[in-house]
Amino acid sequence: MAMEGESKELPEVLVLGPPWVFSTLESQFPNKFHYLKPWLSQLPLHQFLTSYAQSTQALLIPVSPPLNSPILDCLPSLKLVVTVSAGVEHLNFAELRGRGIAVAYAGNVFSEDVADMAVGLLIDVLRKVSAGDRFVKQRLQPIKPDFPLRSKLSGKQIGIVGLGKIGSEVAKRLEGFGCRISYNSRTKKPLVSYSYYSNVHELATNCEVLIICCGLTEETHHMINREVMLELGKDGVIINIGRGAVIDEKEMIRCLIEGEIGGAGLDVFEFEPEIPKQLFTLDNVVLSPHTAVTTHESFVGIAKLAVENLEAFFSNKPLLSPYVA
Numbered sequence: 606m607a608m609e610g611e612s613k614e615l616p617e618v619l620v621l622g623p624p625w626v627f628s629t630l631e632s633q634f635p636n637k638f639h640y641l642k643p644w645l646s647q648l649p650l651h652q653f654l655t656s657y658a659q660s661t662q663a664l665l666i667p668v669s670p671p672l673n674s675p676i677l678d679c680l681p682s683l684k685l686v687v688t689v690s691a692g693v694e695h696l697n698f699a700e701l702r703g704r705g706i707a708v709a710y711a712g713n714v715f716s717e718d719v720a721d722m723a724v725g726l727l728i729d730v731l732r733k734v735s736a737g738d739r740f741v742k743q744r745l746q747p748i749k750p751d752f753p754l755r756s757k758l759s760g761k762q763i764g765i766v767g768l769g770k771i772g773s774e775v776a777k778r779l780e781g782f783g784c785r786i787s788y789n790s791r792t793k794k795p796l797v798s799y800s801y802y803s804n805v806h807e808l809a810t811n812c813e814v815l816i817i818c819c820g821l822t823e824e825t826h827h828m829i830n831r832e833v834m835l836e837l838g839k840d841g842v843i844i845n846i847g848r849g850a851v852i853d854e855k856e857m858i859r860c861l862i863e864g865e866i867g868g869a870g871l872d873v874f875e876f877e878p879e880i881p882k883q884l885f886t887l888d889n890v891v892l893s894p895h896t897a898v899t900t901h902e903s904f905v906g907i908a909k910l911a912v913e914n915l916e917a918f919f920s921n922k923p924l925l926s927p928y929v930a
């Protein structure tokens with residue numbers, strides 16, 4: 606049902622969650638759909654949905670909050686969820702399948718930006734770019750011999766955890782730095798020449814850097830545990846642009862403080878939006894507020910893809926980026 610003052614002719618799309626990508630989508634593609642925007646209403650969400658979204662077939666959401674059963678119960682006509690994210694851990698695929706709801710997601714749109722961020726964090730941790738910046742600004746001196754030595758990136762042994770779209774982009778970039786690439790993933794990739802380790806323990810033992818590029822599932826939750834970090838070793842660096850809970854964050858902090866690993870570059874955290882305060886005091890840690898995907902280009906790209914998926918759905922055509930669980 607259309608809200609007062611809005612078009613009833615355009616296909617209806619419900620938008621949930623923080624409208625961060627939505628504003629780009631709406632400004633780039635105005636008048637494509639009739640958007641239901643609960644955040645503009647005084648009504649509590651469930652009341653809004655039962656008042657206005659009973660015939661809504663398509664839903665647009667970011668990666669959080671989880672799309673739970675009470676929300677789905679309020680949307681009896683829902684047939685499509687478009688999540689503007691590469692990660693899909695907020696979706697329960699068994700339930701969505703049971704309700705006959707298809708899913709489209711970000712596919713490859715963010716992969717280059719996320720891979721760039723992984724390399725940026727790695728260079729920052731190894732070469733102490735942010736630490737050097739703090740050093741100069743705090744002491745107001747451009748050059749000082751007592752700044753600690755950095756570590757070289759070229760030639761490093763890199764272990765990629767999850768050689769999907771993002772992991773492959775990371776590998777491609779680091780090959781350009783003369784790094785030796787190994788990876789762990791559920792299965793060996795037939796067309797890839799990088800060394801494959803069937804478990805993260807062997808990968809960590811044989812690498813100097815671990816880059817977490819996989820999604821969060823029951824299998825990957827806390828996959829990077831204390832044992833893996835000890836195997837990575839005292840000079841080892843962890844970069845995480847996947848999901849925070851793939852690493853046992855408490856143990857990682859302990860390992861960083863005790864010098865059991867050398868450093869970390871983190872764009873994601875186990876209990877977002879919380880970031881453990883101990884990380885703020887560590888100079889061998891570079892932090893980023895889960896912004897690997899937030900470039901102008903990625904936002905325009907995901908807005909376009911979301912619109913294309915919605916248009917395909919409303920004209921009974923195949924989705925552009927279906928997520929097949």
Ligand SMILES: O=CC(=O)O
Nearest residue numbers: 668690691692898
């Ligand atoms: O974290 C961002 C995403 O999953 O797209």
